[in-house]
Each structure stands twice: as C-alpha cells, then as structure tokens.
Amino acid sequence: MTDLLPGFDVSAFVRATLAEDMGQGGDRTSAAVIPADAILTAVMDSRDPVTVAGLPLAAAFFRALDPDCTIETLVAEGQAVPAGTDLMRIRGNARALLTAERSALNTVQHLTGIATMTRAYVDAIAGTGAILLDTRKTLPGLRVLEKYATRMGGATNHRMRLDDGVMIKDNHIAVAGGVEPAVRAAKAAGLTDVVVEVDTLEQIPPALAAGADRLLLDNMGPAVLREAIALVAGRVPTEASGGVNLSTIRAIAETGVTYISVGRITQSAPAADIGLDFA
DSSP states (O other), X not given: OTTTSTTOOHHHHHHHHHHHHHTTTOOHHHHHHSOTTOEEEEEEEESSOEEOOOHHHHHHHHHHHOXXXXXXXXXXXXXXXXXXXXXXXXXXXXXXXXXXXXXHHHHHHHHHHHHHHHHHHHHXXXXXXXEEEOOSOOOTTOHHHHHHHHHHTTOBOOOSSGGGOEEEOHHHHHHHTSHHHXXXXXXXXXXXXXXEEESXXXXXXXXXXXXXXXXXXXXXXXXXXXXXXXXXXXXXXXXXXXXXXXXXXHHHHTTTXXXXXXXXXXXXXXXXXXXXXXX
C-alpha cells in the first residue's frame, strides 16, 4: 500500500484510528460475547454500484489486530462493480475482526464514495479531451487518502500541498495590487509553472503578459469560457473552476478548457453502502 500512498504512514493511520475507536478498554462487547478462540469468516460486499477504493487499507486494519487472518481481495482498486458484489473475504479471530470492522468499513465506505462520485464526473466529460482535477478541499489529515480515491475514480491529482505548486488566487492578487504585479513577483522569485486565477476577461491579457504559465478561469459560464479560451488562443493551458456539478460539467468541458477542477468530489461525496457479513 505504501507505493500507492507515497509519504503516507499507513501503520500510524491504522494505529491511531483503532485507538480512537477502541479507547482504553478495547471492544468490551466482543470480549464479553465472543469466545476468545472463535473464528469468523466474513465477506465485505457493496450494496450499491460503486468504484472501489481503500481495500488494502481495510486489510491493514484486520491484520493489525489479527496478523494471522487470511484475506482474499476479490476486486481491483478502481474497478467499477455492480450492487451486490463481494469485495473481500476475511477469515480469522472473531474478536479481532469484529473490533477492526468499523474502522475498516468507515475507510472503505468513504474512499469508495469519493472514487464513485469522481468516476461519474469523469464519465460525464468523456470524449471532450478535458481532464478532471481534484483540489485541496479535503478533510484535515486525510488528503493523501482522499486524493488516492480520486485517482481510483479516474481524476488527476492537482497540487497535494502548498509547496508543490504555485497558484496565485484572488486574495493574493488583491494584496499584491493586481494580476500583473502578482505574477511578476512570482516570476522574479524564480517560480515556475505559475497558475493564476482570473475572474474576468480583462485580467487575462495582463496575466499572460506577466508570464503566467496557466490560467484558472474562475466561476465563468460556458459562454464566457469560450471567450476566454479564444483570448488565450492556446498560449497556455486553461482550467475551469467554481460551481461545477454533474449537470454543468459537460457544457464546461465542451468549451475547450484543458482542465476542470472540482472540489465537491472530495467535499461532498456520500459514503458508499458497504457492509461486512457473516459467511
């Protein structure tokens, strides 16, 4: 899993999540009701049609409490499956697996929900040439996981952190005194691949003149986007952002923008209905 989540400490995440759920006294219910040597065989399955993400993390939760459990993963990460699909089969110590169940399911439900919504957006712009991007609108501490889920859904990751990309937004522009001085200051600092947010067509010429490497066309409808793209005339890539949803994204993509960034794929994705059932 570490190769899928570079820079993310899976073991630390699993430990912290289990500690949050178990508290100081552990799973009192399972300890009281389930014999210490009881074996559980269970199947994780989806009750909805979904695009799957997070199964390796679920396996890590189960193995953290029962290193000897056997796990068979039945579908691939990023695979679209119909409702009723078995995703994973687990066999091991019943107390351990039941204690890990909620943490494993919460993670898979959340990440699969993101991947599933992302796939819907990707499918909506199929054939247009536009590329779907995620954003930094993620839950604190879960950015790496949530951006992994968007990749499983077919999106391309935007910048992961503030230090791996340069984006001059409206508040930077306001403080710097305008688009042109903001971009020139970034270039004078030796920054490259400078993305500049523009809210109006009038901001495009000074942004390009100052050396912007990409334009983020913010909250522009399709008609204005077409004007903006004609004004840019292919000199730099363009990105549409703001107010994008499933009912509008196709029209936005058909304007010819290079990228479309959508915050709601991480902000607003509902958890997938996935359960773990005795088998």
